[in-house]
Amino acid sequence: MNPVRKMKIIVAMDVDAGIGKNGNLPWALKKDMKFFADTTKHVMDSTKRNAIVMGRKCWESIPEKRKPLPGRLNVVLSRSQPEKIEDNLIFVNDFDKMMNLLSSEPYKSQIETIWNIGGAEIYQMALDKELVNEMYVTHIYKKYDTDVSLSTIDFSKYERLKLQDDENTSNVVEENGVRFEFCRWKV
Numbered sequence: 001m002n003p004v005r006k007m008k009i010i011v012a013m014d015v016d017a018g019i020g021k022n023g024n025l026p027w028a029l030k031k032d033m034k035f036f037a038d039t040t041k042h043v044m045d046s047t048k049r050n051a052i053v054m055g056r057k058c059w060e061s062i063p064e065k066r067k068p069l070p071g072r073l074n075v076v077l078s079r080s081q082p083e084k085i086e087d088n089l090i091f092v093n094d095f096d097k098m099m100n101l102l103s104s105e106p107y108k109s110q111i112e113t114i115w116n117i118g119g120a121e122i123y124q125m126a127l128d129k130e131l132v133n134e135m136y137v138t139h140i141y142k143k144y145d146t147d148v149s150l151s152t153i154d155f156s157k158y159e160r161l162k163l164q165d166d167e168n169t170s171n172v173v174e175e176n177g178v179r180f181e182f183c184r185w186k187v
């Protein structure tokens with residue numbers, strides 16, 4: 001049995017850790033979408049790609065014409081949908097089965113980073129199983145109307161890492177009057 005790999009979480013949250021509303025994101029922030037795409041696509045070894053693991057509800061929130069998200073192996077967790085394995089898309093009905101699959105060949109060699117892209121159920125499961133080694137969090141300095149949150153994370157327990165090598169780089173950005181900050185936390 002191969003050792004189970006660790007994963008990285010990428011999430012955007014408001015001041016109260018709200019992450020979703022009516023099955024979608026509560027905000028539309030292009031700069032955060034670009035950060036998400038760039039970060040989850042980035043590989044050190046150009047012969048590899050990354051996996052993005054998500055819950056069925058997160059998958060359904062992605063517009064049809066953009067699915068599967070390009071340049072990454074899309075892995076969807078669902079107990080209600082049939083399992084399938086295609087080149088760019090996997091549906092699997094159990095979290096541990098999914099982690100064992102991605103920790104075994106051929107994925108073990110082909111996949112550089114396993115990104116957990118949510119939603120709340122899938123983030124929480126990975127945290128509870130202690131399978132997360134880093135969290136990339138967009139902290140949005142605004143309160144939104146949300147119905148899904150990830151308020152269980154106590155950031156005071158984690159070390160904040162530099163996002164980039166340049167220590168002086170500010171990770172705070174603004175879009176349409178909304179301030180948000182890209183942060184990286186070591187778990």
Ligand SMILES: NC(=O)c1ccc[n+]([C@@H]2O[C@H](COP(=O)([O-])OP(=O)(O)OC[C@H]3O[C@@H](n4cnc5c(N)ncnc54)[C@H](OP(=O)(O)O)[C@@H]3O)[C@@H](O)[C@H]2O)c1
Binds near residue numbers: 024058
């Ligand atoms: N702000 C952000 O960064 C961010 C990121 C992602 C998502 N979101 C938002 O979060 C919301 C969705 O989050 P959510 O927590 O409601 O749903 P979710 O985590 O996206 O999906 C939940 C679904 O995943 C499947 N699932 C969960 N645990 C499983 C397991 N152990 N094995 C197999 N399948 C499993 C089940 O699908 P079945 O019912 O098919 O069995 C379950 O209904 C949306 O509003 C979305 O826009 C926000």
